[in-house]
Amino acid sequence: MPIKRLNILRQRDHWYAEWWGSVFLIAVGVYALLMPNSEILHRSLVDGFLTFFPVDIWELLFIGIGLxxxxxxxxxxxxxxxxxxxxxxxxxxxxxxxxxxxxxxHFSLVAWGVFSSINLYALSRILTGLEKCNEPL
Known part of the structure; x- marks a missing residue:
């Protein structure tokens, strides 16, 4: 029984990775909404080339795309x-x-990079058709 469950998890590991990616987006958006003066996210959302939208729009984008x-x-x-x-x-x-x-x-750079690569990997699996059929173990 445990081997069967492990095989199912292994076949669907990409699904769980996408799930964690969506949870990350939602968590970042909600945290930024609840803690508007947070040093962790506030500077990341208002510095650089993200300044053309107000911070509230970025927070809602994160929550919306995550959902x-x-x-x-x-x-x-x-x-x-x-x-x-x-x-x-x-x-x-x-x-x-x-x-x-x-x-x-900023130390959150690693998390942003990991979750962006997870979503790129999911996108490549979908575009190449690997997602349609379960790969053999």
């Missing part, structure tokens, strides 16, 4: 998951580059 990706995971729609992974990876790459170039190498 969209979260919902698309449960519909099992390849189009929906692909679009959600595209928007999530775009937003996270943009945030990663903003922190990298203007954020004085």
């Amino acid at each position: 969209f990706q979260f919902c698309m995971l449960f519909t099992e729609s390849m189009w929906g998951r692909g679009i959600a992974a595209f928007f999530a990876s775009s937003l996270l790459i943009w945030g990663f580059l903003n922190i990298f170039l203007f954020g004085q190498w």
